[in-house]
Amino acid sequence: MSGFDKVVNTYDEALDGIRDGMTVIAGGFGLCGIPEGCIAQVRKMGIRELTVVSNNCGVDDFGLGLLLEDKQIKKMISSYVGENALFEEQLLNGELEVELTPQGTLAEKMRAGGAGIPAFYTATGYGTPVGEGKEVREFNGRKYILEESIVGDFALVKGWKADRYGNVIYRHTAQNFNPMAATAGRITVVEVEQVVEPGELEPAHIQTPGIYVDRLIQGRFEKRIEQRTITE
Amino acid sequence: MSGFDKVVNTYDEALDGIRDGMTVIAGGFGLCGIPEGCIAQVRKMGIRELTVVSNNCGVDDFGLGLLLEDKQIKKMISSYVGENALFEEQLLNGELEVELTPQGTLAEKMRAGGAGIPAFYTATGYGTPVGEGKEVREFNGRKYILEESIVGDFALVKGWKADRYGNVIYRHTAQNFNPMAATAGRITVVEVEQVVEPGELEPAHIQTPGIYVDRLIQGRFEKRIEQRTITE
Amino acid sequence: MALSREQLAMRVARELQDGYYVNLGIGIPTLVANYVPEEMEVMLQSENGLLGMGPFPTEEQLDADMINAGKQTVTAITGASIFNSAESFAMIRGGHVDLTVLGAFEVDVEGNIASWMIPGKLVKGMGGAMDLVAGAENIIVTMTHASKSGASKLLARCTLPLTGAGCIHKVVTDLAYVEINDGRFWLKERAPGVSVDEIVGKTAGEMIAPDVVPEMEF
Amino acid sequence: MALSREQLAMRVARELQDGYYVNLGIGIPTLVANYVPEEMEVMLQSENGLLGMGPFPTEEQLDADMINAGKQTVTAITGASIFNSAESFAMIRGGHVDLTVLGAFEVDVEGNIASWMIPGKLVKGMGGAMDLVAGAENIIVTMTHASKSGASKLLARCTLPLTGAGCIHKVVTDLAYVEINDGRFWLKERAPGVSVDEIVGKTAGEMIAPDVVPEMEF
Numbered sequence: 001m002s003g004f005d006k007v008v009n010t011y012d013e014a015l016d017g018i019r020d021g022m023t024v025i026a027g028g029f030g031l032c033g034i035p036e037g038c039i040a041q042v043r044k045m046g047i048r049e050l051t052v053v054s055n056n057c058g059v060d061d062f063g064l065g066l067l068l069e070d071k072q073i074k075k076m077i078s079s080y081v082g083e084n085a086l087f088e089e090q091l092l093n094g095e096l097e098v099e100l101t102p103q104g105t106l107a108e109k110m111r112a113g114g115a116g117i118p119a120f121y122t123a124t125g126y127g128t129p130v131g132e133g134k135e136v137r138e139f140n141g142r143k144y145i146l147e148e149s150i151v152g153d154f155a156l157v158k159g160w161k162a163d164r165y166g167n168v169i170y171r172h173t174a175q176n177f178n179p180m181a182a183t184a185g186r187i188t189v190v191e192v193e194q195v196v197e198p199g200e201l202e203p204a205h206i207q208t209p210g211i212y213v214d215r216l217i218q219g220r221f222e223k224r225i226e227q228r229t230i231t232e
Numbered sequence: 233m234s235g236f237d238k239v240v241n242t243y244d245e246a247l248d249g250i251r252d253g254m255t256v257i258a259g260g261f262g263l264c265g266i267p268e269g270c271i272a273q274v275r276k277m278g279i280r281e282l283t284v285v286s287n288n289c290g291v292d293d294f295g296l297g298l299l300l301e302d303k304q305i306k307k308m309i310s311s312y313v314g315e316n317a318l319f320e321e322q323l324l325n326g327e328l329e330v331e332l333t334p335q336g337t338l339a340e341k342m343r344a345g346g347a348g349i350p351a352f353y354t355a356t357g358y359g360t361p362v363g364e365g366k367e368v369r370e371f372n373g374r375k376y377i378l379e380e381s382i383v384g385d386f387a388l389v390k391g392w393k394a395d396r397y398g399n400v401i402y403r404h405t406a407q408n409f410n411p412m413a414a415t416a417g418r419i420t421v422v423e424v425e426q427v428v429e430p431g432e433l434e435p436a437h438i439q440t441p442g443i444y445v446d447r448l449i450q451g452r453f454e455k456r457i458e459q460r461t462i463t464e
Numbered sequence: 465m466a467l468s469r470e471q472l473a474m475r476v477a478r479e480l481q482d483g484y485y486v487n488l489g490i491g492i493p494t495l496v497a498n499y500v501p502e503e504m505e506v507m508l509q510s511e512n513g514l515l516g517m518g519p520f521p522t523e524e525q526l527d528a529d530m531i532n533a534g535k536q537t538v539t540a541i542t543g544a545s546i547f548n549s550a551e552s553f554a555m556i557r558g559g560h561v562d563l564t565v566l567g568a569f570e571v572d573v574e575g576n577i578a579s580w581m582i583p584g585k586l587v588k589g590m591g592g593a594m595d596l597v598a599g600a601e602n603i604i605v606t607m608t609h610a611s612k613s614g615a616s617k618l619l620a621r622c623t624l625p626l627t628g629a630g631c632i633h634k635v636v637t638d639l640a641y642v643e644i645n646d647g648r649f650w651l652k653e654r655a656p657g658v659s660v661d662e663i664v665g666k667t668a669g670e671m672i673a674p675d676v677v678p679e680m681e682f
Numbered sequence: 683m684a685l686s687r688e689q690l691a692m693r694v695a696r697e698l699q700d701g702y703y704v705n706l707g708i709g710i711p712t713l714v715a716n717y718v719p720e721e722m723e724v725m726l727q728s729e730n731g732l733l734g735m736g737p738f739p740t741e742e743q744l745d746a747d748m749i750n751a752g753k754q755t756v757t758a759i760t761g762a763s764i765f766n767s768a769e770s771f772a773m774i775r776g777g778h779v780d781l782t783v784l785g786a787f788e789v790d791v792e793g794n795i796a797s798w799m800i801p802g803k804l805v806k807g808m809g810g811a812m813d814l815v816a817g818a819e820n821i822i823v824t825m826t827h828a829s830k831s832g833a834s835k836l837l838a839r840c841t842l843p844l845t846g847a848g849c850i851h852k853v854v855t856d857l858a859y860v861e862i863n864d865g866r867f868w869l870k871e872r873a874p875g876v877s878v879d880e881i882v883g884k885t886a887g888e889m890i891a892p893d894v895v896p897e898m899e900f
Binding site: 262264287310313320323324332336338340343354355357360361362375402403407408409412439458459461462463 | 813
């Protein structure tokens, strides 16, 4: 099974080839389902001038927020940011650029990028600042704007379990953007809590087929909770 | 759970409201994963002038081919037809119209229809008869054509198991077009081999969430095999 | 008297129907879940990929992988489904969610809504709000009728950057229930003890009020 | 001598690499699966929604719900995944399949391919062929070099309606292995015992042949 064995043993191997100025797509929603180990590795490698596509930008000392500390991010493409002070500071300084994209449009842009759809029409954002400068077109009496797809040089994905072939399943709502991110990277790196043997995952339950996955690594995760809400 | 209980007990209820001239989307690939009971009911009701959207049109005496016998179909939107003599006869007679659509474009048109995407660009069909009369547009140096989405008045779907809330799972490759069809019907009818109670299906394994499903019926299926190929 | 937050949520909850799939925004909209009539069931959609959101977890149930769109830890009800973000917004954008409830800074007589950006203040982003307002047929905006300084939030034309254009038809404020049609506000109900004059006076856009405006009952 | 069907499949199989995800069309392309070198593994994608297609089932394994794109009953290998048609074509259209092998009626020097429709004959449809040729970076067309009546299938310009435009770079015929670049056919290999003259003579489009054209070995 050598040809399909996607497992690498170190994060150095997992992110080999990442360079300054690249576009990196990262899965996750808030701090849930984020590729913690890959982010740490990008920080360690000191890669700079990154365009990062991710729904959020973490918090000050965790998640993608870590990459802000060393000013590694040039531009964020996100639907919601500013859960952290560094982000605000760098944005106001002009050190950081942000392209705010509606959450559903962002998910669809990644999916389209992976699926060979260069652009699609959506009503989301029509008549708002998001629609400015974009083509408007009417279908069946309703106005839509044209949105182009996104692909990344790297996609960084957090899964739950994967077999060695790179077939991935996700756990609960830690799924979120991860399956779309996985399809949209020229090189897709998946880190999981557990690597299993082929055959251990039911074919119909696989959420990211191995064809999308270039490198697979078993990581360790803090899985920090952003808002701990409890029923007493 | 009354409000979310999608179960109906008869095919009369399942297809209540279907009328001559409507557009019907049917799941299935060849004879695999086709909504046998719904097709039989459409035949029994004698609904006519239908536009049927389905990858194939069955065979002479099974699947959608049954609707050809009584000339109930006005137009087929499919990627591959003509596995049956009646189809050919009615097409040559001018009694039947066919709009051939590439298989991947057909799947994406249904998905887009269900997802509120009115149109998308694809390279599939550019420079071919499929692209004639369609807008051509260049993205990143490559030419694409504009394809519009499909929605149906009814979607007829074959699942394996579903809970009463209409959460559906499919079995093996009988999945095919069914999940897309399920999203694209104004009224979506799902027939399954087994209705189970809510909670019996793992939330992450559900392939069609109940929000897409209007009516659910437990059926019986012949599951005819089109090409029986065996390893001796 | 102006409605309390709880009364706002109670009034919105009267728009629910049995079997509705509902997306509730952050803030007052979230409270609506507490006032679902007993004989009724609704299912909550959370746009990060959960249909069938349940209450907050107990300490024992707490799970970092189980959150809602507000990034709070939650549970899933029996019969829930979990899916990815593209699928979640396919549901939303495709009009499959029966009712969306969200807050706003401003609405206007054309059904425009501004809810995500105040120029000069730090812009945190629209999250899923633009998709929700563009996708839902049935949206209820809930907010105070006027700002603390008394400036009306029901305008002839929104002054802030829009979240969506022409998509709002129902507004529940602390003073009134208002519908938007044909380029006007239509006063339908008033908060207990609040006069029509006060409501019309605090509405900057054109408002039609019938002779008798029923008072909400709680 | 012209290659047999098996030899065509054998020659195509030499383009395989370990770890390739491959989509094989109906007919000769399907035979390629029989000639995967022993030290190599490839995974077969079937566009109806199966990645990791295995051999035909035994009587005991036979299952109506388990078919391939040719509607034949099949099995799934260990490590296979099964998905819906939109996902399957996302893989194909998105360029994730490493190699696609399919038959054709005609190809031309521009890399155009005609494989699905002969005007005047009943048109059965393109199935997934248009998606496959538009999506794959790496396509091998395999067909006879000329029709039974001797008409070349390697043309200056396809005469039949196209399946895809400008997408074919490699053709394995019963006479030769040919590449398409810069608006010409480039003769790379010839079938054992077949002369360059015969190949060029049976090629209607412009063909460049180097002084020495290696002979295929089997």
